[in-house]
Amino acid sequence: MLKVEGLVTGYQGKDGFVRAVDGVSFDIEKGETVCIVGESGSGKSVTSMSVMRLVEFENGEIISGSIEYMGEELTTKTNEEMRKIRGAEISMIFQEPLTALNPVFTIGQQIVEAIRYHEPLKKKEAMDKAEDLLTLVGLSEPKTRLKQYPHELSGGMRQRVMIAIALASKPKLLIADEPTTALDVTIEAQILELLRKLRNEEDMSIMLITHDIGVAAELSHRIIIMYAGKVMEIAETSDLFELPHHPYTKGLLESIPKMSGARGELLPTIEGTIPGVNQMPEGCRFAPRCSFATEKCHQEEPPLQKVGRRDVACWHVEEFTASQVDPFHRKEDPVESNS
Amino acid sequence: MIRFLLNRFGQSIILLFIVTVITFFLINLAPGGPTGVMRMDASPDERQAVIERLGLDQPVIVRYFEWVGNAVTGDLGTSFNSSEAVVERIAERLPYTMELTVFTIIFSVIAGIILGVISALKRGKAADHVINFSSVIGLSVPSFWLGLMLILLFSVELGWLPSSGVGPRGADFDFGGWMAHLAMPVLILSTTVLPNIVRFTRSSMLEVISQNYIRTARSKGAKEFVVLYVHALRNAMIPIISIIGVLIPRLLSGAVITEAIFGWTGIGTLIIEAANGRDYPLIMGITVVITLVVIISNLLVDIIYSQVDPRVKNMA
Secondary structure: OEEEEEEEEEEEEOOEEEEEEEEEEEEEOOOOEEEEEOOOOOOHHHHHHHHOOOHHHHOEEEEEEEEEEOOEEOOOOOHHHHHHHEOOOEEEEOOOOOOOOOOOOOHHHHHHHHHHHHOOOOHHHHHHHHHHHHHHOOOOOHHHHHHOOHHHOOHHHHHHHHHHHHHOOOOOEEEEEOOOOOOOHHHHHHHHHHHHHHHHHHOOEEEEEEOOHHHHHHHOOEEEEEEOOEEEEEEEHHHHHHOOOOHHHHHHHHOOOOOOOOOOOOOOOOOOOOOOOOOOOOOOOOHHHOOOOOHHHHHOOOOOEEEOOEEEOOOOHHHHHHHHHOHHHHHHOHHHHHO | OHHHHHHHHHHHHHHHHHHHHHHHHHHHHOOOOHHHHOOOOOOHHHHHHHHHHOOOOOOHHHHHHHHHHHHOOOOOOEOOOOOOEHHHHHHHHHHHHHHHHHHHHHHHHHHHHHHHHHHHHOOOOHHHHHHHHHHHHHHHOOHHHHHHHHHHHHHHHOOOOOOOOOOOOHHHOOHHHHHHHHHHHHHHHHOOOHHHHHHHHHHHHHHHOOOHHHHHHHHHOOOHHHHHHHHHHHHHHHHHHHHHHHHHHHHHHHHHHHHHHHOOOOHHHHHHHHHHOOOHHHHHHHHHHHHHHHHHHHHHHHHHHHHHOHHHOOOO
16 A cells, blocks of 8 residues: 655755664555664654655655556645645654644644545534544543633643544554654553544554664564665564564664562663764674674675565674574674674 | 723723823932923922922922822823923824834734735745844844935935925825825834744744644644635734733834834834933823833733633633
8 A cells, every 4th residue: 555665755954864774664554554673763753744745844755766656656745735644544643732723723723624625524524533433542531622622631641633634534554753752651551542432443554653672562563673764574463573584673673671580680772873874884884782793794885675574684694593593593693792 | 891890990900100200209219300401501499399399498308299190180280391281282292103013013913914824834944034033134224324324315316205294194195295204203112012023923933833633623624724824824823912912011112213214203203302401200191101001902912812811811
């Protein structure tokens, strides 16, 4: 349904042009939930903003690549053409529920607006529909909420309103950009539950952006691991958790806190930080932080290759996976001491 | 809302009291009273007679409370120089000043918001630079000089606009003549507030268009026109409304100079007459009226503010 190929999106920065997303390819099937997981600065939000073609409004630009939605190329559409897709075919919810709603309009006005852009309803009919939407996203007293302003609602409630707005025209694809990051844990669980319910009932595809691989595990069919503007690994969720094929994926999995860990035991972390956009290393972008990196990794960039059912961008997929299956292999591997 | 209004009423009384005390004592303690503007050949006895007739031989404090006592009943005294009631003299002139300032506010707000929005949306482009440059010119060039230059151009050279006066009134009133007489004074008076509104609108608009809810509006499929002029401008207006409240006193003091340049017989020219003639009751009367105008207009601004920004609705 959505097919992104070789997407390059950049921003005009102070020191020249920077590529926040550098050659990203993936696809999303109908009814599928795909998670894009990565640290801050990995380009996952820019990817989603590119699909919506909203990057252009924030000094960004799609340089090359294609974004195909239902067989239609989105990158060449005019803003007016995109407008008919935004909110109607593809909707988006954002990271900051506290600031994503316009403070001077009521909840009702903002939902009705979204409905009426794509459906010729009378104000009254649209209001009734807005009330139904609020019920759908699980807000209590929807009639009262319609007349309230955003500042009268809590963060979790506002995120539910955002979801209601996004669902206003029954989109076929919902992009959720870190929808729970700004919320506390109990509210996060409720919102994720809501998304799961909607996914099952509303028959739409979801593209969920998150830095929390735990969130991804709960909701997604497939996971895309991004790092420094590149895709590192794409795999079915269960496959990915069973056996990560990329050292970065493994690092992410290991840094999930476990209930079984001993008290006082340090949580494993990935050494180092993500490179800045103007100081991308040559070769594999993860190489400087990778304990499996060899000379080759530092010089040549690994392409995203099919490995069984998944795609992985690593020169040492075979050795790496073997090392995990056979723990002795890893100990004897001279490559490891290289870093 | 009622509590809010009562609160503001109380504050206003205190403010009025402070303003009148300061003005009253300042003018009465300043050297050279009404006798200072009498003819040079007036004898000391004649001067003394005037002082006694006007009651200026009483201590200042006594006179102040006497004045307040009359003022609360609506009697602002009698003008020293014309022997007319102060209230009447002000009532005769005030409408002209209101005319001038109301037109100036309307013009400045409309033009200021339009120019500010253009400047924000064309940031860094030629239009932005032209608008910014003109704002600085408007702010820094003295209005009396600019006023004279306008008169030179439009009245003397081109002969398009009358150089002074308020135009025919009463039975001879005609709309075209009224507007012609208003044009230059309004333009000159707006140089005291228009540049501020432009620059405020620009920065406010720039701040608002980078907010998350603007992105939300676009993600819903809103037309760019709606995004900018409904979602953004409505929010950008909030701080602009509050700056208008701040600009009103400046507008009234600007009116003094503007009225003087264009022979506009409003309260501005009246206050000059009053000050030149050491007309204490008239000075006090005008001070009270201007203070009231400022208080009321600020109250209006706050009420409008609470209507535009739902977050302050329950401020009372």
